[in-house]
Amino acid sequence: MSTSSRRSTPSRRSSHPAESSIEEFANRPLADIPEEIFKLRELSTSLRRRNDELNDTNHVSMRHNCQLAETNVRLATTVARQDAALQAQKSSRPALSLPHELLMIIFRYALPPPYQHDPSVAVGPRNSWLESIRTKKACALVCRGWTAPAAEVLYQDVVFRRMGQICALADTFRAANSFQTPGRALSGLVRSIRMDSCVVWAPCAKVVREDLELVLRQCTRLRSFSFHPHPSFPVFTWPSILRSDWGFNPSWVLDPTPGAVGGLLVERLVTGLQSLDLDLRVPLSESSFGSMMFMLSNAAHLTSLTLRRVSHLSVSKRELFPHIVLPQLTKLRIHLGHEVLSEYVSTRWQMPKLTSLMMVGCPIVPMTFLRAQGTKLTYLHFDDGWTDGTAVRLLYGANLLPRLHELCPVLEHLVLRITEGDYPALYVISPTLRYLDIISGTWFTIEQYRTLGLAPNSVVPNLQNVRLVMMPESTPYFPQICHPSLLLPNGTGPFTDFSHVPLPPDDDATSDGESTSDEEHAGNQDAAKKNEADSLEFTTGGIVYDFPLARLRQKSWLVTHDPQLDGYPRFLPASHPLLDDSEPDYVPSNEATASQDEASEDDSCSESDLSSGEEESDLEMDISNTDGPYDRDTVLRMFRAGLDSDYLFD
Structure with missing residues (x-):
């Protein structure tokens, strides 16, 4: 039993030839030799198979190694070529190449804002819209790098x-x-x-x-x-x-x-x-x-x-x-x-996000419309002139202004057209109202501004500015462009202080008695100071805006045409070039600096122009x-x- 057990132990160890020693093989019986030979042959076959697999893997690895070596050589060549190109660019200092998106931003800022130009043919040839078209076409012709972004700007707005x-x-x-x-x-x-x-x-x-x-x-x-x-x-x-x-x-x-x-x-x-x-x-x-x-x-x-x-609307079945x-x-x-249109829009339209509303041609204040659509309005503009003082008090004073807090609970900017000379004390109730503009098509003066006022029982705790505005017809939304928040009164209230400007002389007081020459002289001085103050307000300071048919100057109390910029005769001397009635000949912008020789050449070409x-x-x-x-x-x-x-x- 012990002999067989001792013999079985070497037999188990023979399965691991690498661990067997010569003594162990010498002590083994002859019966184990065939079994050991069979195992050795199987092991040899397995080793040969594994060797073949390793040889195949080696060939594949060598082939990949050759490909990587070739790629490495090409990469080194490319890097060297790119480095040489970069060095050449640094030495020659070429023009910078800007990204497409950045060029688009630059081109847009190079053009005037939309409110400054009007493509209408009524404006004539000398207008900013044609100038912007020329600028767009010129940008597209600068270089190939600018062609794509400039073409996008050129075709973005099409006018027929x-x-x-x-x-x-x-x-x-x-x-x-x-x-x-x-x-x-x-x-x-x-x-x-x-x-x-x-x-x-x-x-x-x-x-x-x-x-x-x-x-x-x-x-x-x-x-x-x-x-x-x-x-x-x-x-x-x-x-x-x-x-x-x-x-x-x-x-x-x-x-x-x-x-x-x-x-x-x-x-x-x-x-x-x-x-x-x-x-x-x-x-x-x-x-x-x-x-x-x-x-x-x-x-x-x-x-x-x-x-x-709409000139006429015939609708029977709304x-x-x-x-x-x-x-x-x-x-x-x-x-x-x-x-018909007012009732239809008031009852059959839904505009849940409406915040800016401008109404034109209203014979009366459309209360039904405001009840239906005014809950989220922050800007409300009435472009209708009720010149009668009684109409103003009835339409604005009774129906609209005291009920602003009900009709337009979040209103911030209100624009009214009142064309009468003496403005009534407006009775306004609106806790959210911040800006009140009164527009007209006539010139304003400081004296007229002083007549503005609010009724004692008005409730406008957040009112910051009250202005007089002369509105150009070409830009209906200009009160939002010349926004009142840009220039607010210096004082604590919504009105600009003009206490330093003298009041006009009282005609009734001077007519009751005979005025002395000193009193007349003082009255003339006050009138001159008042006119000078008006002139300074219209022609200096503030913010200047270019509109298609006018230039406006914005002050804290006024938005009006600048007489010096627009050529209005008021406040201008008789010799001022803007008062010249002669109409200059049209000269394209690219020929404005032409010399006399070039002018004569143009005259010589007049026959061909006439023929065309x-x-x-x-x-x-x-x-x-x-x-x-x-x-x-x-x-x-x-x-x-x-x-x-x-x-x-x-």
């Missing part, structure tokens, strides 16, 4: 002032579609489209309408659309009742047919249009009014809406029109000259003498020929 511009932009989109770059990439830059006094001639109407549809179809990222008709031409949907040589303002935006201008505008409202400005100086029928309301019923993203004057919900609308400017003008007049005669309709190539040819002689587009 002539029908040929619509066809030209559509032609640009078509040309881009025929190349590698898709036309939608260019049309995707357009964010705003404005049709301003864009008259369409009857023979060209079909082509212009098709091209306008193409533009709206491709500008899928449009955020703003405005339509301002020309006041001297009628507004029609289609010129079927016009002679072929007549022009008209197209009201195609009222056609909700899918694929038409109005239908495409509805698509843009659905996809993200945020600002809509419509001025339809045309009698609206029930169907046209319904089309407009259908359009607004799809305006889920609209944040700013302007509905200007209940048939849709219930309008504008969930994102914050700014509304609306002409409420029609009772004759060609344009011939084209206009062709329009008047031909029934049409014209094809697209003819319309484009006439538009491009007109550009050569139109001083508005130099």
Whole structure:
């Protein structure tokens, strides 16, 4: 038993040849030799298999090592080349290459703010809008690095002032579609489209309408659309009742047919249009009014809406029109000259986020409208002048001002139009009101400002400023631009202190008795000081703003036209150059510093300029003498020929 156990122990140890010694093999019986040989052969086979695997792995590793070595060599070469290029750039000091986003910010700050320019043709050739267009085009031509961001700024705001511009932009989109770059990439830059006094001639109407549809179809990222008709031409949907040589303002935006201008505008409202400005100086029928309301019923993203004057509105069944919900609308400017429209907006519209409201053409204060829409208003602007003092007291004093805390519980800025000379003591109850502006179209004086006052029982604990404001018609929201918080009165109250300015002489007191020469002299001195104080307030200090048709100067108590900047005759000497009635010849901005020799060269070219003008007049005669309709190539040819002689587009 002990012998077998001693023999079994070496047998178990034989399974580990590396641990066995020669003595152990010598003491083992011969019967174990075959078993050991079999195990050794299995082990040898396993080792050979493992050796083959290691050889394969070694070959793969060597191949990878060679590839890494080649990559390392190429990387070293690239690093050396890049380092050499950087060293060359440092030595040559080239112009800095700015990121696209930073260039966009620079270009936007290089242009005037939107309130400073008006693209209307009524402004004339010397306006900041044309200057900004020239600046945009110049930025795009500086270098290739600036082309892309400058083109984005150039195409961001599109204004159609002539029908040929619509066809030209559509032609640009078509040309881009025929190349590698898709036309939608260019049309995707357009964010705003404005049709301003864009008259369409009857023979060209079909082509212009098709091209306008193409533009709206491709500008899928449009955020703003405005339509301002020309006041001297009628507004029609289609010129079927016009002679072929007549022009008209197209009201195609009222056609909700899918694929038409109005239908495409509805698509843009659905996809993200945020600002809509419509001025339809045309009698609206029930169907046209319904089309407009259908359009607004799809305006889920609209944040700013302007509905200007409607000449006539004939609607009999208001209940048939849709219930309008504008969930994102914050700014509304609306002409409420029609009772039907006022009642419809008051009862069938929902604007839960409305904070800024400007109402025009209201015969009375629309109390129903304010009850329905005034709960979140912070800015309220009445652009109606009730000149009769009794009307002011009844409309403002009894209905509106004492009930501001009920109608507009969070109101901060109130703008009223009162055109009478002596302003009544306003009875206002509004715990949240901070700024009160009284606007008019006439000049103000310190003497008039002194007549302002609040009734003793007024409750306005947070009122900080009361101003007189002379409002330019071109910028309706200018009280928010010339914000009263920028310049507040120096004292503790909302009124500016003018106690240092002498009061005007009392005419009744001087007429009762005979005044001495000294009294007359003193009265004349006081009047001179008062006029001098007015002149200084109008022409010095404060903040100056450039608007399309005026320059305004903001003071703590006044916002008015600057007579020295605008050329108003008041306070200016007779010899002042601004009083010269002669109209200077138009000189483009790039030729303002031309020498006399250059001027003579321009005179020598007058015949060619005259011939180009004759060609344009011939084209206009062709329009008047031909029934049409014209094809697209003819319309484009006439538009491009007109550009050569139109001083508005130099």
